[in-house]
Amino acid sequence: MVRENMPRTGKLISRVMLLLVCSMNAVSVQAGKPVIEIEIRDHLFWPSEITVPANTKVKLLVYNRDPTSEEFESYELNREKVIMGNRKAVIFIGPLLPGEYPFFGEFHPETAQGKVIVE
Amino acid sequence: MLLTSVIIVLREVLEAALLVSILLALSTVLGISRRWVGWSLAAGMAGACVYSLGAAEISDWFDGVGQEVTSAALQFLVYLLLLLFTLLLLRASGARQLPEKLTMLIMAATVSLAITREGFEVLVYIYGFSSVLPQFVTILMGSAIGASIGISIGALIYYFVCSLSYLQSLVLGTGLLALVAAGMLSQAVLLLIQADWLPSQLPIWDSSGWLSEESVTGQLMYALIGYEATPTALQASFYFGGLLLLLVVAILAVSSRRKFV
Numbered sequence: 441m442v443r444e445n446m447p448r449t450g451k452l453i454s455r456v457m458l459l460l461v462c463s464m465n466a467v468s469v470q471a472g473k474p475v476i477e478i479e480i481r482d483h484l485f486w487p488s489e490i491t492v493p494a495n496t497k498v499k500l501l502v503y504n505r506d507p508t509s510e511e512f513e514s515y516e517l518n519r520e521k522v523i524m525g526n527r528k529a530v531i532f533i534g535p536l537l538p539g540e541y542p543f544f545g546e547f548h549p550e551t552a553q554g555k556v557i558v559e
Numbered sequence: 560m561l562l563t564s565v566i567i568v569l570r571e572v573l574e575a576a577l578l579v580s581i582l583l584a585l586s587t588v589l590g591i592s593r594r595w596v597g598w599s600l601a602a603g604m605a606g607a608c609v610y611s612l613g614a615a616e617i618s619d620w621f622d623g624v625g626q627e628v629t630s631a632a633l634q635f636l637v638y639l640l641l642l643l644f645t646l647l648l649l650r651a652s653g654a655r656q657l658p659e660k661l662t663m664l665i666m667a668a669t670v671s672l673a674i675t676r677e678g679f680e681v682l683v684y685i686y687g688f689s690s691v692l693p694q695f696v697t698i699l700m701g702s703a704i705g706a707s708i709g710i711s712i713g714a715l716i717y718y719f720v721c722s723l724s725y726l727q728s729l730v731l732g733t734g735l736l737a738l739v740a741a742g743m744l745s746q747a748v749l750l751l752i753q754a755d756w757l758p759s760q761l762p763i764w765d766s767s768g769w770l771s772e773e774s775v776t777g778q779l780m781y782a783l784i785g786y787e788a789t790p791t792a793l794q795a796s797f798y799f800g801g802l803l804l805l806l807v808v809a810i811l812a813v814s815s816r817r818k819f820v
Binding site: 495508520529532536546549 | 618626627681690754755759767771774
């Protein structure tokens with residue numbers, strides 16, 4: 441019903457979006473982004489420092505091994521994501537210029553601190 | 560820990576409180592019944608409960624980026640609803656009356672969706688501490704303080720906008736609404752970049768040395784105008800494009816009302 445009521449431009453936009461999404465997925469499969477795994481245990485990041493190449497998009501896989509939820513947050517990386525207890529999260533970062541980009545667990549900032557080093 | 564909880568809750572509540580207070584003030588100024596507020600607060604909180612209960616499932620959608628996509632969708636909808644409200648205001652200018660029921664519905668939907676999005680994080684955060692009683696009490700206290708500060712700022716804005724003359728309140732109200740809406744749009748784009756649904760780029764500027772997003776002013780600016788220290792070109796174009804569109808409609812709507820005051 442919603443589709444029928446959708447104006448023609450809306451349909452066009454949704455088609456273009458779909459095409460865009462499909463093509464981007466194709467690119468990401470071809471490019472094979474580097475994947476880096478991080479664990480959260482006892483409100484700490486393991487490892488707390490990761491090194492990634494400059495000007496490259498990287499897929500972070502964050503496993504939360506704690507039963508409590510955490511929020512991966514970084515002002516420098518412009519990232520923010522809630523990770524539920526005993527779950528994993530996918531976060532894409534980059535491309536980035538060389539430098540250091542701190543991140544932290546917003547729900548436990550006293551201990552959960554880490555940084556991405558871009559070389 | 561107390562301070563952390565104050566800040567986390569304040570950040571989320573502030574964004575929602577700004578939206579509620581501006582819409583409430585416009586409601587008062589335009590002579591629209593404010594009955595929608597209670598309902599939309601309740602619906603928003605119910606929405607936040609559903610979102611946080613389903614958070615683990617939702618996060619796994621779309622290959623692990625369900626949370627980004629859901630939150631972005633909520634924020635896109637909030638932007639579209641605010642645009643719709645401003646368009647209604649434009650259409651109803653002059654002798655024509657604003658359709659009260661439809662306007663109330665749009666305002667209610669906007670607030671419900673915004674609270675669903677902001678409330679989700681607060682609920683997940685508070686719930687995480689519910690198993691450890693002493694910590695839980697501290698977190699609840701901090702959350703209450705954070706929420707009170709956020710609501711107080713909202714109340715201040717409400718009374719300030721209402722205290723102005725009819726035209727001044729309309730200008731300020733629709734102007735603030737445009738800024739909040741553009742901020743929502745840029746956050747939605749950022750979330751889709753994070754999900755890898757939109758291409759990511761290097762930031763076009765870095766104003767973190769001038770105003771850090773971590774500072775109190777930075778946080779306030781983030782909530783009010785969607786301030787971002789290191790935006791990408793895509794995010795900035797959506798922000799300014801979205802802002803311009805809303806401002807143009809708002810200016811047309813307000814200026815056509817000038818003749819009838």
